[in-house]
Amino acid sequence: MSEMAVDRVAEAAHAEEHEVHRDYTGSKIGMWLFLFSECMLFGGLFIMYAMYRADYTQSFLAGGKEMNTAIGVFNTIVLLTGSWTVAMSITAVQRRHKKLAIGLISTTIGLGALFMVLKLFEWGQHIKHGLYPASSELAGHHGKQVFFALYYLMTGLHGLHVIAGMTVLTVMLILLIRNKITPEHSVALENAALYWHLVDIIWIFLLPLFYLAA
């Protein structure tokens, strides 16, 4: 090896020391592992749903009839569209269409907000009809009581995840505007999008379990 080559190697090593450690695949692996643990978090609730549904089949079917299927399906479309726009934003970043990417991420955040508004409207309707835990309406109806407990718990935890996803995407928006997310370093946005897809997928399971059950 010539002396110059040695110098160059030393220089590269030096530069590497001062640069932040970047590992695209590593970041992706880390995110996927985190998503696995999220699945297990909801998994506990799905197990409860399965067991209580076996215990109180009739009440669960009756509970499903109280749901507003139209809003549920519309909300599914809202979330899926958000997933679509956030996926497109990654391609937009990679093709250096920064403004388009900003628009697409903002759309996803907006759709997330719309989902939450509709969800809260639904909750409000249920509560107006006396369908909430420990209400006088449900007193004595064990099966329905448990059904609505699970409904509020699972859609509530999912709602918290929607809010978390919106927060993460807002951070991504700021990073993108400040040029911290570039075509070369877009893994943060990709991971945020993965999180949003997870939130979607969980909803896709919640929809049939609660809305289409009847």
Place this chain on the structure above:
Amino acid sequence: MTHDEAITSAHTPPSYLEEKGRHSGIFAWILSTDHKRIGMLYLFTTVMFFLVGMALGFLMRTQMLSPQGALFKNADYYNALFTLHGVIMIFLFVIPVVPGSLGNFFMPIMIGAKDVAFPRINLLSWYLYVIGSVIALASLFGSGLPDTGWTFYAPYSLRTHADIPMAVFGVFVVGFSSILTGVNFITTIHRMRAPGMKWMKMPLFPWAIYATSWVQVLATPVLGITMLLIAVERLFHVGIFNPALGGDPLLYQHLFWMYSHPAVYIMILPAMGLISEIIPVFARRTIFGYTAIVWSTIAIAALGSLVWAHHMFTTGISDISATVFSLLTMLVAVPSAIKVFNWTATLYKGSISLEPPMLFALSFIFLFSIGGLTGLMLGTLSLNVALHNTYFVVGHFHYVIFGGTVFAFFAALHYWFPKMFGKMYSKAAAYTAWGLMFVGFNIFYFTFLVLGVMGMPRRYAFYLPKFQTPQVIATVGAWILVTGVLIMFGNLIWALFRGEKAEENPWGGITLEWKTPSPPPVENFLEPPVVPDDPYDFQGAFAR
């Protein structure tokens, strides 16, 4: 030659202990993202909690000197003691201790990496652990003394006066810390092994950390959601575990043990990894059956998630599920036994030197075997019905976790102390401490096994006079054990400040952590480490 050496030493970077970063004083530690400093933070906090938990245990034992209670006549205090002892020891000490402290410090070095994959998340994990601990302990000052035991069983936890929502939220936060550590370590092992370190050339401690991390990632969230549900149930009375509102309290137990049984493997697997490191070094022989140990590690992690209901044999679960879970429990004993056979086979014809780490490691094998065999007894349906909720269970558990995990942790502390701090402790004091601990431990917990068979139930503040003699024997054993532990930590703390400078490689270890100065420099290695073909090839190492 001497000239060259002078140049090298002038360029030797400072060790991780001396390094001057952006911050000074305590901030150089609590804001550091260096995995070694974070390991030290974990070591300090977990050992603190261990000493607190031990003090609580000491009080419990003292209370048991007399059938009417030697310290207090109010059973509420005893309930508070065993609840706190359990919560602190399990959630704040045994689960985080080995991965958090030694895993953080040594796993990256042993695979030849500079740090973990996500150093800042690593620091965040420690903060979450501390915050969660503070929340859990702050719940004590809420509405009443804690009295649920560490398991928070519903429906009692739904109606006790203690501040349960805060306590379980603390446990949830600590669990989140554990998940992040797991994510970090798995990614590190996948992505940051030194060139040439293939999976099957990796030392066994990183392997154990790898398997443990998977359990942490996949099992902890189930505990997290269960704890949150208890809090929600308390705050909003949703009825999910409350039989008065249609819920099923047994479902709580299922969900709780779906995490908490795998959690036992979060506790024991890293300890087994430590033993696999120590035994070959002090037997001067390559580990027997490397591949079998690796696969048994993975098998334990996998099978361990399928046995949770063996905690529930007496709750009225169906005969079929009880039989299946009993059978699966027997199966977990197979990979554990494979490991024990491998360790003893490693010793065979070895050149054994009984240094302090080795004594602790050998006592691990002995104590863990008793713990494992009593576990098999408890896994047997017929015996379980008789022994459930007696001191036998408590004795079995402490043989596995204290005699297993904690003895392995102590072994590794003595093994790696010169590496971590560059100092050597007094071996005479270490031998004394080990002797007291080993004798005290067996007097203490073997008596527990006997008491259990005699019919002494656990968690009782008062007992029948016929149990007094064994209770006093156990308490005396506990005192001996505590004396040994205090001498051990005293010795190590003394060595930290006054100890002689340690040799670079006092035990003749050949894994990568011994190929760097003690204490290691910030970047872990002075030059890229050369990965050996076989991590435990002592013959080859000596031939070179």
